Amino acid sequence: MSLLKEPPPGVTVDVDQAHTKLTEWVVHMEGASGTLYEGEKFQLQFKFSPKYPFDSPEVIFVGEHIPIHPHIYSNGHICLSILTEDWSPALSVQAICLSIISMLSSCKEKKRPPDNSYYVKTCSANPKKTKWWYHDDTV
């Protein structure tokens, strides 16, 4: 897999875990240097359905440390269009990781989405069941 051979900087796949269950991956990710998240470590969980790649993987932040970002909810859900509506079967895990790193890198102020508490209380465990609206391309 290209992600194992040439991962974006700061990204590694938890190979042991991926071997135990092929449809569930954990990717370790590190905030890029020179950004608000420099040195911070995060974990992304990927779940692949049988319809993958025609159906997007379910991607959320897991673990102790969820990045504080205007498009990332405290339960790990991420508001990013390529994860649902704008998913393309040609996108790779690598491309998703890059998008998420770039989303983190362009952040100017660490804060949760304004509707965080409401969303986290009412949403489904699966972010793909949320009907997201994407309208902010700046972060």
Add this chain to the structure above:
Amino acid sequence: MFSDIKAGDTTPTHNHSSVRDWIVGDACTIHYTVMEQQHNAQESPTKPSEYDPDINQDELIKAQEKQIAEEIKANTAMIGSLDDLSTLEQEYSNDPVYSGKVKTLLPKYCNVRRTRPDGNCFLRGFIFAYLEYCIHHRDELARFKKYLEGSKEELFEMGFPKFTTEDFHDMFMEVVSDLEGSGSVDRVEAVCNDGGTSDYLVVYLRLLISSHLQKNAEFFSFFIEGGRTVEEFCKQEVEPMYRECDHLHIVALTAAVGVGVRVMYLDRGEGAAVASHDFPEDSTPVIHLLYRPGHYDILYNKA
């Protein structure tokens, strides 16, 4: 997402687009629909009249979309059987405008093959009709194979992910090589109706369109609405599955692949004649498609 609808049917299947239109341009940072459903409830007759905060509206909408998609899937083959054009006439027996126009098609065309209205209809119709043409024109199949072989590197150069792109490319090559051998129309029909294979072909065609648009971004940028760049347009309207093909997609695909397509436009426009357009302009069409608002089927002209 599934706005492929039968001509003449003006009722939206669900209220997705209206909700969306309502929020476009809104600068708020709410990321999903749950709360707005509440405000919209009285404005749209298709929504439940009372808002129940205990029901997750998001999930209801998602479930409904899924159900519509499943119904379409269960009821229509990706590529239907070869039907007589008179079946189209019968379809519109109560509609003077459409039946009048269908009549003007009868002298030129004899058959129609319906495609599944799932947003991939143009691409699926295109590739079926083209491969079917290639079965009878082996030199064209050879030319197409050569083009396909070279297209992979071009996509890499445009920055498409190697690992995934290769997958879709290889599947396409496999299909073409298979047809080169003992290829028959039945075989093309089977391939295009096999979910696993057919969707791979559709994805690859989407990548070819995206690549062509981005390569000629300066020219195509004039035709893109909504203040988006060509790249953004490709990411949102071309590369994802089930996004309908519009004029731009067709211009790009026919130019990239070098295959002439004639589209006959069956709509409520004035006059009895059916407007037609050839892509690329001034080309000799080898494929004929019938357009009805939001949908493409395959037409067969009389030999």
